[in-house]
Amino acid sequence: MNIWNxxxxxxxxxxxxxxxxxxxxxxxxxxxxSVNINKLKQDLGDSSDxxxxxxxxxxxPLVEIAAVxxxxxxxxxxxxxxxxxxxxVEASIxxxxxxxxxxxxxxxxxxxxxxxxxxxxxSEWDKLLLAVLSxxxxxxxxxxxxxxxGDTQGGETRGVTEPSTQLVIRGPKVAFTESLGxxxxxxxxxxxxxxxxxxxMQVGSISKTDVAVMYMKGIASEKVLRExxxxxxKIEVEDxxxxxxxxxxxxxxxxxxxxxxxxxxxxxxxxxxxxEGRIAIIVDGTPFVLVAPALFIQFFHTxxxxxxxxVISSFLRLLRVIxxxxxxxxxxxxxxxxxxxxxxxxxxxxxxxxxxxEGVPFPLFMEVLIxxxxxxxxxxxxxxxxxxxxxxxxIVGGLVLGQxxxxxxxxxxxxxxxxxxxxxxxxxxxSYNMGVAPRILRFSxxxxxxxxxxxxxxxxxxxxxxxxxxxxxxxxxxxxxFAPFIWSDIKDSIIRQPLWSMITRPRLISQQNVQRQxxxxxxxxxxAVDSNSNKEKGD
Amino acid sequence: MKQRILFxxxxxxxxxxxxxxxxxxxxxxxxxxxxxxxKTEDGLYDVSFQIVNPAQVSGGEMSQTSxxxxxxxxxxxxxxxxxxxxxxxxxxxxxxxxxHMVVLIIGESLAEDDGxxxxxxxxxxxxxxRSTAIVLISKGGPAQPILxxxxxxxxxxxxxxxxxxxxxxxxxxxxxxxxxxxVIQTLTTKSGGVSLSxxxxxxxxxEGQNSSINEQAVPSTxxxxxxxxxxxxxxxxxWLEDTEARGVSWVKNKIRKTVVTSTCEEEEDEGMIAVEVxxxxxxxxxxxxxxKRKITVNIKSEGTLxxxxxxxxxxxxxxxxxxxxQLAKVIEEEVSTxxxxxxxxxxxxxxFGEAMNQRYPKEWKKMKEEWPTTFSEMDVEINxxxxxxxxxxxxxxxxLEKK
Numbered sequence: 001m002n003i004w005n006x007x008x009x010x011x012x013x014x015x016x017x018x019x020x021x022x023x024x025x026x027x028x029x030x031x032x033x034s035v036n037i038n039k040l041k042q043d044l045g046d047s048s049d050x051x052x053x054x055x056x057x058x059x060x061p062l063v064e065i066a067a068v069x070x071x072x073x074x075x076x077x078x079x080x081x082x083x084x085x086x087x088x089v090e091a092s093i094x095x096x097x098x099x100x101x102x103x104x105x106x107x108x109x110x111x112x113x114x115x116x117x118x119x120x121x122x123s124e125w126d127k128l129l130l131a132v133l134s135x136x137x138x139x140x141x142x143x144x145x146x147x148x149x150g151d152t153q154g155g156e157t158r159g160v161t162e163p164s165t166q167l168v169i170r171g172p173k174v175a176f177t178e179s180l181g182x183x184x185x186x187x188x189x190x191x192x193x194x195x196x197x198x199x200x201m202q203v204g205s206i207s208k209t210d211v212a213v214m215y216m217k218g219i220a221s222e223k224v225l226r227e228x229x230x231x232x233x234k235i236e237v238e239d240x241x242x243x244x245x246x247x248x249x250x251x252x253x254x255x256x257x258x259x260x261x262x263x264x265x266x267x268x269x270x271x272x273x274x275x276e277g278r279i280a281i282i283v284d285g286t287p288f289v290l291v292a293p294a295l296f297i298q299f300f301h302t303x304x305x306x307x308x309x310x311v312i313s314s315f316l317r318l319l320r321v322i323x324x325x326x327x328x329x330x331x332x333x334x335x336x337x338x339x340x341x342x343x344x345x346x347x348x349x350x351x352x353x354x355x356x357x358e359g360v361p362f363p364l365f366m367e368v369l370i371x372x373x374x375x376x377x378x379x380x381x382x383x384x385x386x387x388x389x390x391x392x393x394x395i396v397g398g399l400v401l402g403q404x405x406x407x408x409x410x411x412x413x414x415x416x417x418x419x420x421x422x423x424x425x426x427x428x429x430x431s432y433n434m435g436v437a438p439r440i441l442r443f444s445x446x447x448x449x450x451x452x453x454x455x456x457x458x459x460x461x462x463x464x465x466x467x468x469x470x471x472x473x474x475x476x477x478x479x480x481x482f483a484p485f486i487w488s489d490i491k492d493s494i495i496r497q498p499l500w501s502m503i504t505r506p507r508l509i510s511q512q513n514v515q516r517q518x519x520x521x522x523x524x525x526x527x528a529v530d531s532n533s534n535k536e537k538g539d
Numbered sequence: 540m541k542q543r544i545l546f547x548x549x550x551x552x553x554x555x556x557x558x559x560x561x562x563x564x565x566x567x568x569x570x571x572x573x574x575x576x577x578k579t580e581d582g583l584y585d586v587s588f589q590i591v592n593p594a595q596v597s598g599g600e601m602s603q604t605s606x607x608x609x610x611x612x613x614x615x616x617x618x619x620x621x622x623x624x625x626x627x628x629x630x631x632x633x634x635x636x637x638x639h640m641v642v643l644i645i646g647e648s649l650a651e652d653d654g655x656x657x658x659x660x661x662x663x664x665x666x667x668x669r670s671t672a673i674v675l676i677s678k679g680g681p682a683q684p685i686l687x688x689x690x691x692x693x694x695x696x697x698x699x700x701x702x703x704x705x706x707x708x709x710x711x712x713x714x715x716x717x718x719x720x721x722v723i724q725t726l727t728t729k730s731g732g733v734s735l736s737x738x739x740x741x742x743x744x745x746e747g748q749n750s751s752i753n754e755q756a757v758p759s760t761x762x763x764x765x766x767x768x769x770x771x772x773x774x775x776x777x778w779l780e781d782t783e784a785r786g787v788s789w790v791k792n793k794i795r796k797t798v799v800t801s802t803c804e805e806e807e808d809e810g811m812i813a814v815e816v817x818x819x820x821x822x823x824x825x826x827x828x829x830x831k832r833k834i835t836v837n838i839k840s841e842g843t844l845x846x847x848x849x850x851x852x853x854x855x856x857x858x859x860x861x862x863x864x865q866l867a868k869v870i871e872e873e874v875s876t877x878x879x880x881x882x883x884x885x886x887x888x889x890x891f892g893e894a895m896n897q898r899y900p901k902e903w904k905k906m907k908e909e910w911p912t913t914f915s916e917m918d919v920e921i922n923x924x925x926x927x928x929x930x931x932x933x934x935x936x937x938x939l940e941k942k
Binding site: 338339340342343347348350351352353354355356357358359360363364450453459 | 561572591596641
């Protein structure tokens with residue numbers, strides 16, 4: 001223990017020393033422009049996409065100026081505008097000379113540099129480097145220890161397209177892109193409210209990824225917001241490539257198959273969640289936006305549930321929950337019932353099972369396990385295959401493995417039906433990362449069913465539910481509104497009530513500004529409304 | 540840490556202390572659908588098992604490929620019933636599974652000589668049985684041949700017997716559809732009378748065992764539910780036939796639907812009417828008046844006319860009222876013959892004792908010892924009300940058009 005502590009202390013001291021040294025030597029901009037340029041070249045490894053444009057300005061003496069940017073990250077048009085604006089090239093030489101007189105060159109440039117957004121004065125070297133690497137253009141003036149940077153970000157990005165993972169029949173057909181700015185604007189367009197706030201921070205010591213925390217002020221819970229920000233600032237990694245990184249660093253429990261943070265690439269889904277008091281985390285470079293706190297039942301909702309008739313929405317939600325259960329339990333129940341409890345299967349069905357099982361060389365458990373495993377292989381292969389080969393996979397997977405295996409008498413047709421049903425059911429609920437849970441648990445349940453029968457399956461389910469109710473997502477019980485049971489939140493859980501009857505926001509998400517709409521908005525035919533208002537008048 | 544150890548301990552107890560379960564692959568079990576119990580002349584049990592050949596029964600590609608019988612009946616003898624179940628492994632290559640057994644047939648001679656008590660003890664004690672199997676008595680012979688007869692429509696003969704028994708109880712009312720549980724319960728009541736449906740084999744047994752029987756449009760050999768066995772103290776005492784058997788259902792309030800026919804009243808033409816009884820309710824009312832025991836059977840029933848071959852004007856309310864009385868009389872006669880026959884047998888299968896017990900518990904304690912004789916000497920009054928609720932889809936009988 002002592003040795004370890006001493007070692008740690010020593011390391012810390014060394015680290016501090018290094019930092020101090022670097023601060024003294026490197027973290028300032030030199031007065032000499034060519035020194036700065038050389039340093040920049042050296043720091044960036046003389047990278048070929050680093051562009052340095054030299055200018056001269058003023059009368060006597062001429063001032064040397066350099067504009068620095070990375071060619072792939074900027075919009076060339078913006079750079080030109082920024083630089084020419086800053087140097088005021090369009091004005092006549094006389095006028096420029098006139099204006100220039102009496103003012104120093106740095107202040108002159110600063111005063112004219114307003115053709116792009118976010119023009120700032122940079123005085124530290126690492127900030128300058130970061131600006132250049134983020135697609136800013138930095139103007140360095142000889143003889144000054146400061147530089148001027150302007151946002152000229154651009155370069156190739158993907159346009160706004162239809163969502164590829166969460167398709168809906170009816171509803172907006174927009175998805176987030178990889179650009180943080182675009183994503184924020186997509187949300188802003190839905191909520192024209194000054195209460196829509198976002199706070200940006202940089203995560204990743206090398207990647208310096210922009211991460212925006214978005215919320216509705218006055219609706220979102222301050223406590224959860226603080227907690228999210230705390231967890232985000234705690235992250236100390238080198239790079240953040242996708243929001244999946246953030247999710248893994250800030251989620252409540254790591255050793256669980258159930259996702260405790262929701263993600264979506266649909267702006268309308270994020271807006272809906274923001275209005276319920278949840279908090280969104282947008283990460284630059286990925287179209288998948290995180291939402292917390294997330295509940296179990298939330299992963300069975302789709303945005304289009306709110307756009308169509310509430311009866312069909314409720315039915316579909318029920319269907320998704322049932323298909324979750326099917327995909328989790330069917331193979332294990334099949335094994336348990338046929339090999340342990342044949343008395344629980346209706347006689348004609350059992351006879352049919354028995355007839356198919358006749359001559360199959362494997363024990364039923366092995367048979368199901370092999371087929372389930374095969375299905376997972378086909379699924380994974382289909383996902384990674386180039387699109388052109390995809391058809392071959394489905395033919396080989398579907399026809400050859402399925403039909404031929406039955407005809408050859410290696411597996412029984414019932415097993416194929418069970419595996420197919422399980423497979424189809426696992427695609428029926430909208431969230432891919434919720435699909436992970438039944439996919440893995442299915443196998444363990446099968447093993448339990450094969451060794452302990454229905455009793456074992458029930459035991460496993462018991463443990464599973466205990467585990468799920470122990471989960472929290474930023475303090476919110478994962479199984480709410482069922483455990484703890486909250487009657488008022490059942491309206492938007494496994495069912496969806498009509499929109500006009502959903503008066504309050506989910507109770508455990510945020511206690512602020514609970515009522516979201518006025519009561520009594522149930523639509524009625526005009527006659528009824530008229531007679532009502534007449535009555536009121538009469539009274 | 541302590542909690543975790545406690546949890547693991549308790550949890551392993553949950554797994555290790557669980558009740559009976561066992562894993563068996565489907566191809567390792569033989570599904571017994573029906574079981575027949577007879578006794579040989581040496582006093583050994585002669586047990587036959589009807590076992591399904593799944594591949595022959597199930598639909599799909601498999602059944603068409605091979606020809607064979609849907610069931611096979613195996614037979615084994617032994618001093619005890621359980622012994623035969625295990626001994627049969629010499630013949631049957633699989634483990635017998637009784638969880639889907641639907642009928643238990645008890646040979647007539649076994650029921651007559653030994654009674655049901657010994658057999659029923661085993662059916663309840665043995666863990667493999669399901670108490671929902673219906674119990675029948677083979678009529679006019681042992682149980683074994685009945686289980687060995689093949690059947691065209693319902694491929695598994697035992698299922699045929701079960702379905703026939705259910706359907707008859709539903710639309711005709713002659714059978715009682717009693718399962719192992721019911722039989723044990725009625726056996727243990729003091730009045731002691733049990734009625735069980737009978738099943739008989741008609742035709743040649745050898746022919747019925749061959750699968751070619753299924754290729755005949757008119758089967759030469761078949762099994763049929765027939766009659767009602769009367770058992771006193773578990774022993775077979777006699778049989779009730781046809782409408783006599785239905786009379787029992789009338790008294791026991793077991794009629795769900797049945798058909799009552801009657802000739803036309805005071806008409807020269809020989810016509811008949813048939814009504815379907817749709818609703819019947821029977822109440823037993825025991826009375827003790829100055830030591831004289833009496834049971835009043837009140838039957839209220841209603842139904843619809845389904846067939847009329849008499850020249851009757853059905854639009855006339857008076858005709859319907861007359862018909863009501865006439866049909867009530869038919870039912871009354873049916874019930875009273877049954878009651879008389881049963882009283883002659885000195886066996887209370889009608890539940891009179893139970894009714895007496897409920898109404899006069901104190902007196903019952905005194906009379907239960909000599910109940911069979913009391914029962915046979917008792918006064919029974921039968922009141923029947925019948926109402927025709929509809930005349931079918933036609934009002935005027937077609938026979939009136941003939942003239």
